[in-house]
Amino acid sequence: MIDIILAEDHNIVRNGVISLLEKEPDIYVAGSATNGNEVLSLLENGVHADAILADMNMPHMGGIELVENVKKLYPQCKVIILSALDNEKDVIKAFQAGASGYLLKSVNPAELVFAVKHTQLNNLYICSDLSSKFLKRLLTIPDPSALPKLRDIEFSAKEVKVLGLITEGYTNQEIADKLFTSKRTVESQRQALIDKTASRNTAALVRFAIINGIVS
Numbered sequence: 001m002i003d004i005i006l007a008e009d010h011n012i013v014r015n016g017v018i019s020l021l022e023k024e025p026d027i028y029v030a031g032s033a034t035n036g037n038e039v040l041s042l043l044e045n046g047v048h049a050d051a052i053l054a055d056m057n058m059p060h061m062g063g064i065e066l067v068e069n070v071k072k073l074y075p076q077c078k079v080i081i082l083s084a085l086d087n088e089k090d091v092i093k094a095f096q097a098g099a100s101g102y103l104l105k106s107v108n109p110a111e112l113v114f115a116v117k118h119t120q121l122n123n124l125y126i127c128s129d130l131s132s133k134f135l136k137r138l139l140t141i142p143d144p145s146a147l148p149k150l151r152d153i154e155f156s157a158k159e160v161k162v163l164g165l166i167t168e169g170y171t172n173q174e175i176a177d178k179l180f181t182s183k184r185t186v187e188s189q190r191q192a193l194i195d196k197t198a199s200r201n202t203a204a205l206v207r208f209a210i211i212n213g214i215v216s
Contacts, residue, residue, distance in 0.1 A: 002120060003030040005047065007039045007054040007066065008082070013105065017053065017082070020109050027116065036061025040069060049077050051100075051116055056083035056090060064097050071098035078119045082107075086130060088137070101125035153196060160214060162189045167206045167215045 004027060008014040014032055021027050030049055031042045035058040043049060052070060056063040067079045080101035081094045091102050100119040103112060107127045115125045126134075155163070165175045172186045179186070190202065199205040209215045 002027050002050045002116060003048050004028065004116065005031045005033065005039055005042055005049040005052045007033045007036060007052060007058060007063075009034040009055060009058045013055075017112075020112065021116075024113055027113070035059050036063070036066030036069065039066055040073075043070075043074060043077075049074075050120060051078045051080060053080050053082050053116075056081055056085050056094070063099075064093055067094065067097040067099045080115060080119060080125070082112075086133065088134065091126065091130060091134075095124065102130065103127045104129055155214070159189070159193060159196075162186065163193055163205070163209050164215045166190060166193070166202065167209050 004021060006014060006017055006021070006029060008017065014034075018029050018032060021029050031039075031047045033039045033042060036054070037060045039052060039054070040061075052066070054063045054066050058066075061069075063079075063081050063083065067081070070077050070079050078100040079098065080103060081099050082103050082105060083090070084105050086104055094102050101115045101124065103115055103125075104127050106129065107115075111127060115127070118125050161179070162175060165178060170178070172190065173183050176183045176186045190205075193199075194201065194205050197205055197208045199208055
């Protein structure tokens with residue numbers, strides 16, 4: 001039997017998930033809460049939980065802070081984020097905090113149950129919709145092996161300086177002011193760096209500089 005605590009501040013969503021989980025013979029909803037503080041209170045008062053399903057955004061204590069506290073105080077308990085947020089930054093932040101899974105609220109019941117059981121085996125899980133989205137994004141990233149290698153390119157001190165300022169987000173005019181030169185000169189230097197590194201644009205140039213450690 002898998003004991004679960006559900007943390008969700010919207011009543012309709014919370015009641016719907018509880019109703020779904022209660023249909024599973026090997027899952028028991030041990031408690032529910034509207035924020036992270038209430039979850040910790042339940043645990044402190046002896047409510048046992050093998051897993052916690054938690055919304056990302058809740059009042060008083062949200063999902064990320066809850067994950068951090070649970071992993072510190074109850075390391076054996078798995079926390080799965082159940083959220084409407086589908087951006088990469090939030091997903092990474094959740095796993096870095098110690099979450100075992102990340103599901104969108106649009107997930108179907110079968111996948112929700114699978115995720116709960118899968119994470120109990122010490123596996124990480126990300127829902128299929130997010131997996132598909134992130135995979136498509138990865139496929140648009142150029143193969144690093146196809147990019148020019150730093151050892152094949154030599155940069156002058158001036159080029160490194162200009163590249164550093166570009167990476168920091170300065171405009172051509174701002175760079176020109178800092179280096180006491182003309183905007184046209186900086187434009188030429190920027191384009192020369194793009195050509196030299198075989199970058200498609202300034203964003204790719206910045207990526208090249210960071211990957212190769214030219215700038216921090």
